[in-house]
Amino acid sequence: MPSNRRGRPLTTAFFLLIAAYIFLFQLPFIHFPWSHLRKPIPVINHDARKDNIHLTDARQIYPIKSTIELPTSPSPLPRVQHEFEPESRFERKERLHRQRVVKQEFLHAWNGYKDHAWLRDEVNPVSGKFEDSFSGWGATLVDSLDTLIIMGLDDELELALEALEQIDFTTTFSSEVNVFEIIIRYMGGLIGAHDLTNGKYPILLQKAQELGDMIYHAFDTHNHMPQMRWKWSRSAIGQSIEPMRNTNLAELGSLTLEFTRLTQLTGNPKYYDAVQRITNELDKSQMKTSIPGLWPVSIDAMRLDFTGSEFSIGGCADSTYEYLPKEHIILGAQTDQYEKMYIRALDAIKHNLLFRAVTQDEEKKILFTGDLKVDRRHGNIIQHSSDHLKCFLGGTVGLAAKIFNRPQDLTIARGLTDGCIWAYDSMPTGIMPESFLYTPCEEMDECPWDEKRWYESILRQPLKQKKDLQEAQQIIASEGVPPGMGTAQNTAYKLRPEALESVFYMYRITGDKSYQDAAWRMFQNIEKSTRTKYGHSSIEDVRDPISNMEDKMESYWLAETLKYLYLIFSEPDVVSLDEYVLSTEAHPFKRTSGFI
Known part of the structure; x- marks a missing residue:
């Protein structure tokens, strides 16, 4: 029989070519220099009102008479990041694998947005429809700009920058503009991308200033406090506006970082002046509230009345406290105002809100904060309730402990971060609920596991009879309550980043690689429960492994949650905390000073 030696190499070569083709072109996260991405087609909102009003030549009704100038001589600050030792070959391989998987999930969500909601605010990840939740300027696109840069998605960035040309920040179909959300998502996204690329793309700063000039009119009130739900068309046609009688603390106090950085980049002092006026009012009132040191959740910005009775560091308050050390950093420690306020x-x-939780893991000091309502007649009422939005606090306390040289506070930072990790690990899906009650310890230092105390916290009353015990056990069984946790007040998961945010900070500050493992567990569980055809969706019930989905994917999923995950598995010098300060929407702003 004649030999078939020539045929075999040809067959082998053919199969090798096929294998190479599959490998090269099926990887979703690799872009090759010869590739040409198809331009996305902008999705038109046919229900939007067609207005011809543009806020371009509006006059100031209450012009500023004397501008508060930006400090311009920054000082070095203490180092924030841990000095990491070289990783082993195995550690590097595992870290890069995790990073690639996170990047792949980002691209899955980004492509869902790009294909079905381009230049709209959000894609509905289950139905493939879209929403315009934030004035219709393409919130997901702008919010994700710096994530594209960090992940090295240069081709996608070019598409986004080209689309940015089409966004007109001088007009919107929305009757009201949510000043807080617009600043943290849009302005933050533009400035973060500008700073990461060292000003390579002029359009980023150009659009940030265009937006800043528009939003600046929301501060044109009798006391220069912004109208947070701004009726922008009144300003456009020369009518006056006033601050809101019911303004939440987070919205009023969380504009400093973005406006300060815009002044630093443009040289125009008006942006810094606008937010520093708010800070000065917060400073004056801080020790005069019902709980000195804290501000009430709700503020009358029209009358500058800080006499509210409800106090929390959760939703509607959170980022005001977060921005105290961060504004100190962006200003380069040129004033001690923010340090004192923090x-x-x-x-x-x-003294008022911090509690240790009763858990079966007695070795860890699991910490949460509660909510307080001042009642002059019956005494202050504490609710031992935690929520996902409060999970930012561990990272903020850790950052401030380094910046302000308060190493004793790192124990609190770790306890708060561990509390949120515990809440994730305790649930059947491995995902923390939006809000829940917890069982407080009697003492901070000694807290043995106490099943009776747990039952009583479930019932919110002492165990007096056998039927009380049976009732508590029935609630635990029917509602799937894990040991130590109380009932869930809101069982949803809204793709929130705050727990992973604190994990990121504590990993970068301490170098403890157990935080990387915790982040990987959290990510895998989130991905398993939330992945959809067009992205990732909020879910209704973290107790249910097959929970209903809410068809909602806010822009912060790509701007924050997946970014924090990617950075946790990146080299420590990628967006180093000694070079950048991250906004409340995780946008990296270049620091004006180095470190000691």
Whole structure:
């Protein structure tokens, strides 16, 4: 029989070519220099009102008479990041694998947005429809710009920058503009992308200033406090506006970082002046509230009335406290105002809101904060309730402990971060609920597991009879309550980043690689429960492994949650905390000073 030696190499070569083709072109996260991405087609909102009003030549009704100038001589600050030792070959391989998987999930969500909601605010990840939740300027596109840069998705970035040309920040179909959300998502996204690329793309700063000039009109009130749900068309046609009688603390106090950085980049002092006026009012009132050191959740911005009775560091309050150390950093420690305000606030939090939770893991000091309502007649009422939005606090306390040289506070930072990790690990899906009750310890230092105390916290009353015990056990069984946790007040998961945010900070600050493992567990569980055809969706019930989906994917999923995950598995010098300060929407702003 004649030999078939020539045929075999040809067959082998053919199969090798096929294998190479599959490998090269099926990887979703690799872009090759010869590739040409198809331009996405902008999705038109046919229900939007067609207005011809543009806010371009509006006059100031209450012009500023004397501008507060930006400090311009920054000082070095203490180092924030841990000095990491070289990783082993195995550690590097595992870290890069995790990073690639996170990037793949980002691209899955980004492509869902790009294909079905381009230049709209959000894609509905289950139905493939879209929403315009934030004035219709393409919130997901702008919010994700710096994530594209960090992940090295240069081709996608070019598409986004080209689309940015089509966004007109001088007009919107929305009757009201949510000033807080617009600043943190849009302005933050533009500035973060500008700073990461060292000003390579002029359009980023150009659009940030265009937006800043528009939003600046929301501050044109009799006391220069912004109208947070701004009726922008009134300003456009020369009518006056007033601050809101019911303004939440987070919205009013969380504009400093973005506006300060915009002044630093443009040289125009008006942006810094606008937010520093708010800070000065917060400073004056801080020790005069019902709980000195803390501000009430609701503020009358029209009358500058800080006499509200409800106090929390959760939703509607959170980022005001977060921005105290961060504004100190972006200003390069040129004033001690923000440091003093932070220390007052933390002392008040420790005295009034901080609790250790009763858990079966007695070795860890699991910490949460509660909510307080001042009642002059019956005494203050504490609710031992935690929510996902409060999970930012561990990272903020850790960052401030380094910046303000308060190493004793790192124990609190770790306890708060561990509390949120515990809440994730305790649930059947491995995902923390939006809000839940917990069982407080009697003492901070000694807290043995106490099943009776747990039952009583479930019932919210002492165990007096056998039927009380049976009732508590029935609630635990029917509602799937894990040991130590109380009932869930809101069982949803809204793709929130705050727990992973604190994990990121504590990993970068301490170098403890157990935080990487915790982040990987959290990510895998989130991905398993939330992945959809067009992205990832909020879910209704973290107790249910096959929970209903809410068909909602906010822009912060790509701007924050997946970014924090990617950075946890990146080299420590990628967006180093000694070079950047991250906004409340995780946008990296270049620091004006180095470190000691």
